Amino acid sequence: MSLQQRQQLASIWNGPIHWDAVMSEHCTLRAGGKAEAFIQASSLAELCRLIVWLEREEIAWRMIGRGSNILVGSQGFAGVLVTLGGVFCEIRREEGDPEQPGLEKIRVGAGCATGRLVGWCARHGLAGLEFMAGIPGSVGGAVAMNAGAWGGEIGNLVETVTFVGRRGQVRTVPRQELGFSYRCMQPVQPELDGAAVVEVVLHLRQGDPREIHDRCRELVARRKAKQPAGVASAGSFFKNPPGDSAGRLIDAAGLKGLQRGGAMVSTRHANFIVNTGTASAEDIIGLMQEIQERVYRFSGVRLEPEVQLL
Numbered sequence: 001m002s003l004q005q006r007q008q009l010a011s012i013w014n015g016p017i018h019w020d021a022v023m024s025e026h027c028t029l030r031a032g033g034k035a036e037a038f039i040q041a042s043s044l045a046e047l048c049r050l051i052v053w054l055e056r057e058e059i060a061w062r063m064i065g066r067g068s069n070i071l072v073g074s075q076g077f078a079g080v081l082v083t084l085g086g087v088f089c090e091i092r093r094e095e096g097d098p099e100q101p102g103l104e105k106i107r108v109g110a111g112c113a114t115g116r117l118v119g120w121c122a123r124h125g126l127a128g129l130e131f132m133a134g135i136p137g138s139v140g141g142a143v144a145m146n147a148g149a150w151g152g153e154i155g156n157l158v159e160t161v162t163f164v165g166r167r168g169q170v171r172t173v174p175r176q177e178l179g180f181s182y183r184c185m186q187p188v189q190p191e192l193d194g195a196a197v198v199e200v201v202l203h204l205r206q207g208d209p210r211e212i213h214d215r216c217r218e219l220v221a222r223r224k225a226k227q228p229a230g231v232a233s234a235g236s237f238f239k240n241p242p243g244d245s246a247g248r249l250i251d252a253a254g255l256k257g258l259q260r261g262g263a264m265v266s267t268r269h270a271n272f273i274v275n276t277g278t279a280s281a282e283d284i285i286g287l288m289q290e291i292q293e294r295v296y297r298f299s300g301v302r303l304e305p306e307v308q309l310l
């Protein structure tokens with residue numbers, strides 16, 4: 001961004017702008033370079049205005065949620081990273097459809113933390129999202145990544161997703177046109193490439209709050225039993241290849257405990273790269289590449305990162 005563009009952005013944006021934001025403070029890997037600017041949008045109107053301006057000025061931008069599946073490279077992100085707060089954190093119950101008894105719909109902003117949503121659903125006796133218990137992040141990030149666990153994926157619960165596209169246009173799109181697949185959402189309309197997810201309608205079932213709560217607790221306990229605790233990570237680093245598990249392949253190649261600077265393959269779960277405290281983005285990316293090469297040599301499988309490198 002030129003100095004003039006920085007000044008212009010400061011004059012059109014009402015809220016705070018974090019210039020040269022240290023992104024290790026905004027992602028769960030606790031590593032990574034700076035973003036030229038990091039901004040939180042709190043209303044639809046200001047988000048649309050911002051996107052239109054960024055596009056007109058040909059400034060790179062990208063939405064992020066809670067940073068639980070991203071890593072900004074050491075060279076930094078040349079542009080603006082945008083996250084959502086304010087009205088984008090609201091959760092509302094939709095009116096029930098008498099034709100579909102037992103089915104419930106909720107409308108949730110993309111900035112809402114998934115943990116808060118899961119707790120809200122349990123308290124309101126809405127079942128279906130329990131598999132998300134313990135997955136950090138925001139609803140927007142979960143939808144963009146089609147987050148899932150224990151055989152469930154959020155894409156299966158989606159009715160519609162509302163986007164702000166690169167021209168500032170607001171579009172609500174039904175699930176059939178969202179191209180959900182394993183850890184991916186690719187809307188059919190090319191105009192929504194790289195668009196911001198701002199709101200999601202999910203369908204859930206009526207259930208007993210106590211039972212929903214107990215299921216969440218059980219799944220969180222199972223998660224804690226197999227995942228490294230108390231260390232910075234982005235969860236599973238690689239996608240599972242078809243019919244196999246990335247963790248099994250990394251373990252079979254003898255890579256548990258492998259270290260590059262402050263980045264290490266967890267000894268607890270081989271598909272977790274953990275930051276032992278001092279890892280740089282280069283350490284993590286270097287370790288990622290070494291894992292890819294060694295797993296490929298050992299088993300012929302090319303692992304694809306699930307973590308989004310910015």
Ligand SMILES: Cc1cc2nc3c(=O)[nH]c(=O)nc-3n(C[C@H](O)[C@H](O)[C@H](O)COP(=O)(O)OP(=O)(O)OC[C@H]3O[C@@H](n4cnc5c(N)ncnc54)[C@H](O)[C@@H]3O)c2cc1C
Binds near residue numbers: 063065069110134308
């Ligand atoms: C300990 C741990 C355990 C985890 N376990 C799981 C698991 O079991 N299953 C699983 O699927 N994931 C898991 N993850 C990964 C991560 O939590 C999920 O992918 C999560 O849904 C990402 O949400 P986020 O808000 O942090 O997104 P971010 O990490 O901020 O962003 C991820 C991607 O989504 C895009 N994005 C974010 N918000 C928006 C938006 N509003 N509009 C458009 N694009 C957006 C970003 O550009 C980026 O490409 C785990 C992570 C950790 C740290």
